Amino acid sequence: MLFLFNDALYDLGDVAETARERGEALGINPIALRGLRIGQVIKMVREWVWERPALAKSDPESGIFLSALVALKTNEANALLAVAPQTAKSSAEVQVRLASVSLVTMKQLMDLQADGRLSGHTANMAVWSQAPARMQA
Numbered sequence: 001m002l003f004l005f006n007d008a009l010y011d012l013g014d015v016a017e018t019a020r021e022r023g024e025a026l027g028i029n030p031i032a033l034r035g036l037r038i039g040q041v042i043k044m045v046r047e048w049v050w051e052r053p054a055l056a057k058s059d060p061e062s063g064i065f066l067s068a069l070v071a072l073k074t075n076e077a078n079a080l081l082a083v084a085p086q087t088a089k090s091s092a093e094v095q096v097r098l099a100s101v102s103l104v105t106m107k108q109l110m111d112l113q114a115d116g117r118l119s120g121h122t123a124n125m126a127v128w129s130q131a132p133a134r135m136q137a
Helices: 015-025 030-035 038-051 060-074 103-114 120-128
Strands: 002-005 008-011 079-083 095-099
Touching (some): 008 060, 008 103, 038 079, 103 120
């Protein structure tokens, strides 16, 4: 499964297996992962992005883990936008949006990334300017 996290595109493979394996590598108990609800996952995304705003590119291990968790817990989202506004004072203010993006668009983004041309602006134009507001978290 292809998954866009901010301006980084990941191939997650089997999302359940990826979430378990990456979680274990990060020291997170697989049993605890199974019990997480989507609200708890979004809270985790907010906290991690608050601590490391460029996490999607600077820490792909964590980015892949969070992406796999979102995909696993929603069964529909394959894109995540998580941004801390400059005026934010806590992780609760990190803006999170989810989207379900067509495979055609994801493949185009993957090709751009392979060529080193995937940017936040490109991802925004291809995905976030099209995503319905109902998928905001």
